[in-house]
Amino acid sequence: MIISPPFLPSNGLTSSDPACIDPMMDAVDKFELPHHGVYPIAFDRRWHCGAHLQPKHQNDAVRAIADGEVVAYRVAQKAITDGHNGTDALNSNTGFVLLKHMTDTGDGRTITFYSLYMHLLDLNSIRERIGPLPSNPPEVGSSTALPKWLAYPTDGVQAPKNLKVYRKDILGYPGKCHGQQHLHFEIFMTEGDFAAWFEQAGHAVQLGNKTPTTPASKDYWGHSYFVIPGGQAFVSAPPEAIGPTANYFPALQAGTLDKDSKLYVEAYFHKGQRYTHSWIEKSGAATPLNSKPERDICKDYEYDLYARATALYPQCPSDGYEMLRFGRILNDTPTLSAAAQKTWVAVTFEAGKQGYIDISQSTIQKLSDADFPHFCGWQKIEEGNTPLSQDGLCDYDALRNLVKVVEDLETPAERLRSEWEQEDKLADYIQTHAEVRERLKGFICHAPSEWDASGNEARFKRLNDPDGFFGKRKETDPNGYDNFLKFHTQLQFLEQTTLGGGKKFWFFHPLAFIRHFRKCGWLHSDEMAQCFPRKLLHLKLTQFQPSGTSWAIAASRSKNWARSFNEGARKYGLSNQKQRLLHFFSHVIPETGNLSLVKEVGGEDRSYSPYYGRGLIQLTHLENYKKYGDFRRLSSSNPAAAFQELGWDPNEIIAKDNDGHHSYVNCVDSAGFYVAKKNNMLSHLDSGTSQQDAITVSKDVNGYVSIENLNGLDLRLQSVIYLRSILLDEIFDGGSVSITFDWRRNSQKEPVLDAQGHPVLTGNPPRQKKKFYIATHHINVSLDRQRP
Incomplete structure (x- = not known):
């Protein structure tokens, strides 16, 4: 599962604290406003199942948190007024994007969830604040530009079909509501999707269980x-x-x-x-x-x-x-x-x-x-249950009492303020009570959406009761309830989407949801397919020759390999930290010809045969096979004659083609073993993602000591750059990244050519055949994922 927050500040990419697990989430947590928009309860005791986020820089883009498809959206040309005190100030935004995401968290564990980005900035304000939009915007989204479908105003709510987005695609910019600049951000699941993942037979999650037991399922991730x-x-x-x-x-x-x-x-x-x-x-x-x-x-x-x-x-x-x-x-x-x-x-x-x-x-x-x-604080909350029922549900009244505690601290004058201004006291109370704030982040709430107009009467009517928020203010604000509904309905849209109206959903604190699932390193086959670069340049003699992997080929191979790859990466700690996965993938790809080869081509004719390369990071030489056999305690009653001294046949165990899941598992496991046993290799995987870090890991894989002799360095460096855009939170400006590297060439076989194509001699002529030279090469690495 690859997921990230809706803002990606550069200061969240690294941390000077070696114990910091997720610096990006630490940075974005600070964007949650301390003065309004409390999850999951509002000032008037209504559900408020989103968080209000305000980035450090007002021009920071709102981004898709994961790959998905667009359920609905609305683009406004200009802002609207909230009508407060008769003002005509354009202080609120109606723009939104609703996305549906589907990915895997384990073998047979598909999760479906939705992300909602509310109060997106109107087009007029984008031009004033961000700058002019391109006259010919791209058809599809990217991490650097608004797509065409978001660059023009819509006639109300749009519900497109088969409109896809990638993680990190720009969806807009944070606008305002009641003059407060922020993004209202939600993550929720339908009742059916919630049951399918949390209550799946054989994989039921023990959410709310006060006496949990070791699960029979092998589903494991995170801590x-x-x-x-x-x-x-x-x-x-x-x-x-x-x-x-x-x-x-x-x-x-x-x-x-x-x-x-x-x-x-x-x-x-x-x-x-x-x-x-x-x-x-x-x-x-x-x-x-x-x-x-x-x-x-x-x-x-x-x-x-x-x-x-x-x-x-x-x-x-x-x-x-x-x-x-x-x-x-x-x-x-x-x-x-x-x-x-x-x-x-x-x-x-x-x-x-x-x-x-x-x-x-x-x-x-x-x-x-x-x-x-x-x-760890995870708890289901539902209206109408006993305070702590056996199924782990907590009563919604416990939340409403929290508001009552804050109300008791208010003066009579403070209670007469506008409805959204009442949030100040509630938010301040929660912000100054760390234990309350942390507990609320673990609440998973069963509630209707506040963006569903079909339920307005049932949801809001108690606000107008004599003891309700507006009922208590009839004398000072007789039209308060009507004005509230009039404004709120301009923001609502859900009943106009395929989700429909009149339903309840399961809501999560969105940042807590993202932080939690970022620990899940299991890749959906489509996510794995994206890790195959669509185009690589391989240096042959003095020219770069392009090679490509189509989406169809990548998707087909990923479906075959996904389970085994995920299990092996999990076992050896390669998937929990995406940086490790990046380095591992960047070497597996050229080593195996994009997962097409599990044996070294022509290995039978090598001097070290029969112990030539096998597996994803190919084991070579007798020493490696012996150590792997000892590690796994492999044995065979009838090993091939060539492998009698091993007692097992590596050709059958880790490199037999088309042998189903078992063979794939051993191909991956042998590669993970190689990483685990190699001195300092895991620490090198953790060191960074610069070009020099990639070279260091290449040396670990290939066993060479000099940069000039690195085998396949050109492909590995390109793969690292490409995978940084897929797996990490970095934003690259444009569709390609330029890299420069040195490569040792043999002057006898591959002469240096001048601009006219003539050989350039180096060194003294008598020593010409023994001389090598270092050539500098420049490549533009394509970041194109070629949308399926």
């Missing part, structure tokens, strides 16, 4: 979570930690968890380090034991994961690697016995105390972000 019951003992060092393995377990503290309590532990890896965060629950209330996640006492825990697994799980290091990363084995054919799966990890179990506990115990429940754990 790991452990639920540890009371009475569990923690040790200062595992009893098995003797000899060399003791180095993996520096001394901690022993202790026992109170029998009437429960411990919740979050664990994750970031830039090679392992972090944990703990909460202790007593009498139904959970209290953090550390103010922020703690780094594991063992430095570079993840970077050393291969060595740790090899030392601690001799029966099958591959299974042990999964135990250390996930707390459970996710592959379909585990080798380790239950007794051999013991996995001791460091956990804070009491304020200021850390000890080791074996998380393989069946009494310890293992979850992930895919389960939406309740102790």
Whole structure:
């Protein structure tokens, strides 16, 4: 799943804090206004199921958060007035875009959701504030220009068919409502789509479940979570930690968890380090034991994961690697016995105390972000339920009481202010109460849309009751309710779309939704297909020759490879951080001819045959095959004669063509293994995305020590640039990016040519045949994704 916030400020691309997981979301969180637009409750106790965002710079574009299709939109030539106090000031915008998104979060796990961008700036104001629109706007969207369909005013609401957008496409600019500049931003699911994902048979999410259990499903992504019951003992060092393995377990503290309590532990890896965060629950209330996640006492825990697994799980290091990363084995054919799966990890179990506990115990429940754990704040809210019912639903009255608390703090004069001005007190209260603000972000609310005019009477009538917002103000504002409805209906549109009116939806705090699902590294096959560059230039002799991959070919190969690729990338920690996935993909693509080859072409004739390249990052030479066989504990009752010394046939196991999912899994797994075992390779994947970073990773893959000898450097550098535009949050200005690189050429085979095409001699003539030269090349890398 590839998703990003609706604004992409440049200061969110990096962070100086090595422990910062998502600097872009940290930056955009600051755009949520502190003075109005509270999610999910309004000043008058109505649902308000969106967030109000105001970027740091008023000219920052509003962007599509994910690939999708347009459900409806409206483009206004000019703003409208809210009519407040008889004013004719054009202080509100009616423009909007509603998108539908469908992607995958796991094997057989398709999620459908909607994003809404309200109060988009009118065309007149765009010309005044941003600049003139092009006279010939592009037919389709891009990250640098408004498309044609958004560049002209519409006659009311438009509901197009088959109109697609890509993530990061510009949808407009934030306008105003009641004179307040902001984007009203929503993310929601239909009731059917919500049930299909959260309640899917075999994959049901344990949202709201106060006694979660380890799911039978292998659906896992994001961070790991452990639920540890009371009475569990923690040790200062595992009893098995003797000899060399003791180095993996520096001394901690022993202790026992109170029998009437429960411990919740979050664990994750970031830039090679392992972090944990703990909460202790007593009498139904959970209290953090550390103010922020703690780094594991063992430095570079993840970077050393291969060595740790090899030392601690001799029966099958591959299974042990999964135990250390996930707390459970996710592959379909585990080798380790239950007794051999013991996995001791460091956990804070009491304020200021850390000890080791074996998380393989069946009494310890293992979850992930895919389960939406309740102790992380996720909770369903619905009007009319008991305060805390068994299905995890909280009563809407709890929210309404929050407004009552704020009302009690107001003076009589403050209560007579205009309806939107009342939001100031509510928003201020929430902003100054961090615990309330964080709790609201986890609320998933079952509610009608405020943009559905068909439900106005039912939804708003209580505002006009004697004790309602407008009812209490009849004497001072007799037309307040009518004026409110008149203005509000000019913004509404939902009943004119394919979603229809009179329905309820499941709403999420939109930034919380995006932050959560950005942890999901599983790619939909269409997202994976986009990772194949449509055009690459390969240097042959002194000329660049173009090669292409059509959308049809990319889509077909992605459908075959998606599941195996996603499982392998998840196992080796390559998908949680898109930068790692970028580097991995940029080498897999040229290595395999765009996933068309799983064997080195002509490998049978190489001097190192029969151990020539196989897999996605092709294993070559006997040493690599031996290490991979030991890691997986591979064996065969009848290996090919050429591989007798291995005891297994790599030609059958990791490079057999057209052998279904099993063969694909091993092709990917062997590549992930190569990354995991290679010293410093994971840390190099984390180092950055510059040209030099790509060269460093190329050296890791190819094993060469000099830049001049890098095999396929031209293709890899182009792939890195292209994939930055697909997988990361960067905005490139234009449809191509220029890169420059040096390439070592053999003067005997490939002479330097001058402008007239004549050879240019270098060095002394007698040494000509032994000389090499460095040539500088310039390439424009195409960013075209060729929309299907």
